[in-house]
Amino acid sequence: MSQPPPLTPASVVRLRREGGVAHFPGLSRPRCIHCARYSEAQRDELWRLLSSAESGAGLEEAPGADRRRFCLSVEDTNGTSLWLLTVAEEAVPQELFEWWRQAETQAENGSAP
Amino acid sequence: MADSLPAGARLFLPPYMLERIASAGSNHLRECARHTLVVDQQFRARAGAVILPQGSVKRGEPARYVHSAEQQQALPGRLVRGEGEDDSGDPAVDEAYHGLGATYRLFWEVYERHSIDDEGMVLLATVHYGRDYENAFWDGQQMVFGDGDGELFNRFTIALDILAHELTHGVIQHEAALAYVGQSGALNESLCDVFGSLVRQHQLEQSVDEADWLIGKGLFTERVAGRALRSMARPGTAYDDPLLGRDPQPDHMDAFVVTEADSGGVHINSGIPNRAFHLTAMALGGHAWERAGRIWYDTLVDQRLGQDSDFPTFATLTLDNAERRYGAVSQEATAVREGWRRVGVLP
Numbered sequence: 445m446s447q448p449p450p451l452t453p454a455s456v457v458r459l460r461r462e463g464g465v466a467h468f469p470g471l472s473r474p475r476c477i478h479c480a481r482y483s484e485a486q487r488d489e490l491w492r493l494l495s496s497a498e499s500g501a502g503l504e505e506a507p508g509a510d511r512r513r514f515c516l517s518v519e520d521t522n523g524t525s526l527w528l529l530t531v532a533e534e535a536v537p538q539e540l541f542e543w544w545r546q547a548e549t550q551a552e553n554g555s556a557p
Numbered sequence: 558m559a560d561s562l563p564a565g566a567r568l569f570l571p572p573y574m575l576e577r578i579a580s581a582g583s584n585h586l587r588e589c590a591r592h593t594l595v596v597d598q599q600f601r602a603r604a605g606a607v608i609l610p611q612g613s614v615k616r617g618e619p620a621r622y623v624h625s626a627e628q629q630q631a632l633p634g635r636l637v638r639g640e641g642e643d644d645s646g647d648p649a650v651d652e653a654y655h656g657l658g659a660t661y662r663l664f665w666e667v668y669e670r671h672s673i674d675d676e677g678m679v680l681l682a683t684v685h686y687g688r689d690y691e692n693a694f695w696d697g698q699q700m701v702f703g704d705g706d707g708e709l710f711n712r713f714t715i716a717l718d719i720l721a722h723e724l725t726h727g728v729i730q731h732e733a734a735l736a737y738v739g740q741s742g743a744l745n746e747s748l749c750d751v752f753g754s755l756v757r758q759h760q761l762e763q764s765v766d767e768a769d770w771l772i773g774k775g776l777f778t779e780r781v782a783g784r785a786l787r788s789m790a791r792p793g794t795a796y797d798d799p800l801l802g803r804d805p806q807p808d809h810m811d812a813f814v815v816t817e818a819d820s821g822g823v824h825i826n827s828g829i830p831n832r833a834f835h836l837t838a839m840a841l842g843g844h845a846w847e848r849a850g851r852i853w854y855d856t857l858v859d860q861r862l863g864q865d866s867d868f869p870t871f872a873t874l875t876l877d878n879a880e881r882r883y884g885a886v887s888q889e890a891t892a893v894r895e896g897w898r899r900v901g902v903l904p
Contacts, residue, residue, distance in 0.1 A: 462818055462819060463819065463820065464691075464692045464694070464824075465692055465693050465694065465713075465719065465722070465723075465773070465786065465824075466773065466786040466787065466824050467805060467818070467819040467822075467824040467825050468801040468802055469801075469802030469803065469805055470798065470799070470800050470801045470802030471800070471801060471802070472818060472819070506696070506697075507696065507697030508694055508695045508696040508697040508726070509694065509695045509723075509726040509737055509745065509746075509749075510692065510693060510694040510695060510722075510723065510726070511694045511696070512692055512694075534630065
């Protein structure tokens with residue numbers, strides 16, 4: 445695993461939550477954060493949260509069943525994947541979860557969660 | 558310093574800095590920092606294994622311990638109700654306690670299994686996990702239940718079959734340990750739905766015709782256009798909602814979903830073996846836990862069931878177990894063969 449690349453205005457961050465006791469297609473769709481809509485400080489904050497998730501990710505998948513996980517990725521403006529991480533939801537900072545929760549509704553107007 | 562931060566601003570702070578804010582910042586910041594520290598410490602402590610309390614040494618009697626995470630994400634949390642203690646008055650705690658009891662009863666009274674490992678393993682559950690947490694899971698040692706978000710989901714202890722579903726993940730872990738991916742993962746999920754449904758039918762003393770064969774009925778709030786998480790009788794029809802989407806379960810191998818999502822579709826393609834069980838049980842009539850359930854349980858504990866078993870392997874074993882227990886030309890063997898044939902798993 446490696447740290448995410450620096451987020452530029454051209455970066456697109458995708459957050460996808462999956463797993464759980466049932467698969468809901470509507471809830472497992474990727475949610476996009478277009479970095480061009482955010483300030484440098486907000487992008488820095490988002491990068492730190494992604495980095496935090498990366499450092500909290502275990503080397504082995506958590507045991508058990510029906511657990512949820514987040515698939516995090518950073519793409520460039522052409523859609524080329526630059527960084528990809530699948531991580532147990534417990535390793536995702538609450539603030540990043542808030543970005544995911546509000547990505548669909550607030551990504552359009554550019555306000556951070 | 559921290560008091561002058563603009564609204565909405567966020568920092569990434571090391572624990573020592575959080576501790577300083579927690580002791581010296583404004584009231585609001587102190588509370589935020591304290592909560593973050595708690596979550597952080599819990600997360601860092603998660604790597605350590607939980608030492609399980611003593612199980613039940615007497616076959617036929619469970620050992621239940623229900624904890625409350627008190628909206629945090631620490632496991633197992635604070636013990637609220639131990640075996641033999643009176644109702645706590647907390648609906649989630651008491652639902653979990655009684656649900657674990659109902660699940661133990663089915664496995665013991667019908668299949669003579671003494672808890673998760675057949676050796677009296679403690680039944681450990683935690684409720685009130687996280688804030689607005691809309692999920693339930695098995696963590697390898699215990700069951701965990703969230704309160705739901707109140708928007709789409711009610712508390713997860715409300716559904717007896719979900720409690721039983723999670724406990725059955727533990728049983729599978731101690732038997733075939735079906736790998737949680739692809740077809741073996743879908744079999745893992747299906748077995749949990751099968752025994753989840755059987756626990757509810759057994760508790761309600763329902764015949765196959767009286768059962769609704771739904772999984773997770775009552776979990777959705779009234780805002781959701783759906784009946785339950787899954788339908789064993791008619792996979793793919795449990796919900797069709799603007800936010801949740803449409804129930805993706807296939808009911809036949811012709812519609813098997815090849816996907817990387819959901820660990821290779823473990824909660825999606827489980828609809829196929831779920832329907833095979835339903836068809837078998839309906840063909841046999843009466844109480845599903847008696848003959849159909851017996852055959853599925855025999856297969857669950859069958860030493861020939863490997864970690865990477867696929868649908869045809871599992872189906873063939875159920876047929877073999879039906880023939881061994883009831884005879885090669887028995888009604889039971891015919892029902893099993895026909896059930897798997899109708900979902901396209903056996904020819």
